[in-house]
Amino acid sequence: MTTSPVERAAESFAAELARHRTGRGLSKKQLATLMGFDPSYVSHVEGRRHRPTEDFARRAEAVLEASGAIWQRFREYDELRGRAGGPHREPPGSGQWLPPGTGLVVERETATLTYTDERYHCAIRRELYNAGTEPVTRYLVRVAVDRYPNDPVHSNRHHREHPLTFAELQLQAYRDDGGTREPMRWRAKHDRDAFKEVWLLFENEEGRFPLYPGDRVTLEYAYRVGRDKWGPWFQRAVRLPTRHLAVRLDLPADHEPKVWGAETSLSSEEAPLRTPIQRHDEGGRVCFDWATDDPPLNARYRMQWRFRNQPPDEEPDGLGPGGRVRASDRMRAAGILQRGDDLLWQPARQFDLPHEERVARDVVDRLSAILVRLDELHPFSKGVGIAAPQLGLGWAAALVRPADRAAEPVMLLNPRVVDTASDTDEQYEGCLSFFDHRGLVPRPLRIDVEHAQWDGSRVITSFEHAMARLVAHEIDHLEGRLYVDRMTPGVPLVPVEEYRETGHPWRY
Known part of the structure; x- marks a missing residue:
């Protein structure tokens, strides 16, 4: 039995919605709550039992921050539905554009x-x-x-x-x-x-x-x-x-x-x-x-x-x-050391906290400033981290920001991994110090990290999935490793020009 173009477009919308929902780690009920819909409606749309509406599509796009992907799938569906003589569509700009709660x-x-x-x-x-x-x-x-x-x-x-x-x-x-x-x-x-x-x-x-x-x-x-x-x-x-x-x-x-x-x-x-x-x-x-x-x-x-x-x-x-210039040249111009620099292979020095709190704060300020600059150079859809040695600073400090650019970065001072999950997966990683390539790296799906506060006290934080990968990557930097050291022998690097997942989050 063949399906019509409208049905295929509705299926494409449902698949895009499900992909971004699961990528954000949300259940259907959680997404429905954030969107202001009944949970059964989200379930019915993903199950192809209900067709999406413009209001639903706009709310999903705003809540999931899908960079226009969900909205594009809806427009494709809506255009085909209009050609097929579907219900009257409101002209662009009619009604409220985005729902309350969007900001x-x-x-x-x-x-x-x-x-x-x-x-x-x-x-x-x-x-x-x-x-x-x-x-x-x-x-x-x-x-x-x-x-x-x-x-x-x-x-x-x-x-x-x-x-x-x-x-x-x-x-x-x-x-x-x-x-x-x-x-x-x-x-x-x-x-x-x-x-x-x-x-x-x-x-x-x-x-x-x-x-x-x-x-x-x-x-x-x-x-x-x-x-x-x-x-x-x-x-x-x-x-x-x-x-x-x-x-x-x-x-x-x-x-x-x-x-x-x-x-x-x-x-x-x-x-x-x-x-x-x-x-x-x-x-x-x-x-x-x-x-x-x-x-x-x-x-x-x-x-x-x-x-x-x-x-x-x-x-x-x-x-x-x-x-054009190479991607690594843009990073080098921003002050980030590139692969081959001796400092990237040396373990970072631990802070003596709280006695070296002022030094630690200065290092973290430098890291914060470079994160701001990086946002102008590249869209980091998977999240981004920066470790002090990458700026030529041999201290055990790193900042890690998740894919949500509005989120505050996680600060890691004197971090060490104290436990990892037995379950692992392989995903492609990039590195600010090796930005012309991407490599397939196995990582645990959860890591527990002990790290210091300004006053020298230590806490343990558990990270999962994307944040676990980002945090592990930066701790490797502090221990004098690059992600290529974690790759399976014989697996080739992929030039960034051939990498097709730029702009997409990791999938879990």
Whole structure:
């Protein structure tokens, strides 16, 4: 008996839902509770006894953080159902976009970059909706520069010598609430040579104005950066559920700008933008506009350009526009030691706590800072860890963050494995110090780790599945091992260009 395209699409949706639910370690009942549905409904959808609705698909996508995969399967099903004369479908944008409990949602973002007088002016306008259950009192924004995007080693050196400063940014932020424009205070979170993170505070000298659940507000912020620090690129990263994203480049016509774009996501490598960039000539300026609806979480959209009648920017090492560097070179430029460095083979020194608490805190601060930088370099869908020896610091400290980027990293000081499960599995691992390859590594499904607190006391924490693998990987670093030492003899490494699981979590 053959099935119709609609039935096959419904089965594909159910399979995608089940894959992400089990990947998150949730039962059907737990998922239903998080989505606000009766448990029997989730069971019926996965069992193909009920067809999915748009509301169900949106809630599942938001709760499971599926990077657009669940929503894409629903759209494929919904389109086929419409062709087959199915029930009337609401037009895009009707009704509530995401359910309560989702948190902050960007209903519309408009990002404009204007180049004039050898300086780039960036203006961001975001229309926010609080779909959560708590008032929002601050909002995180990021500013990153990269003078030579095709050569991270040179760019890293350039920004060390010429760091970006808050003074030159001249950051200004406002809250527009129905025509009332309120200036916002801001507070720095991270201050690096080429990277800044800032909390925009819902307050000013006249008081506080939180964004309460169910309310909407428009935030506007702007800053400027000289051409000496801003390379020919403008990237937008989707870090919150976003309904519409629009980007504009406003460039001088007499520079004869040539513009192109690329996108990446957790489930795909870099590819050209799926829709063309629109060009509009306006007097002595040329505007390039591009927009997309419902971009997947963690997607990145980059517009790049060159001025054809200007001398080309210096491109060291023979790389021209669009040139590529190896993944390991990007990690090396971020300050991470690469395989072959002697320090990676040496056991790390234990902290004498609490006497060396200040040293330990300094090391952990360094590790925290590099985690922030890594988020700009690569989407870590399986989670990420960093050990002090990878930064050239011979101390027994590591940070491990699960796949949920909103989760706080787990801090490991003087850790040692005290027990492991007898059950093991093999999964492909990558390593920041060996980033051009992936290797199949056997690991226990559970490990118990004894580790120190700041005051020198010790606790034992049990880790399972993905976190067990991540933690074991970092403890190996502290003991002078790389994952290749754990691989079964004769099993080949896979070049990252051939690895097909980038953007997918480990499966358990």
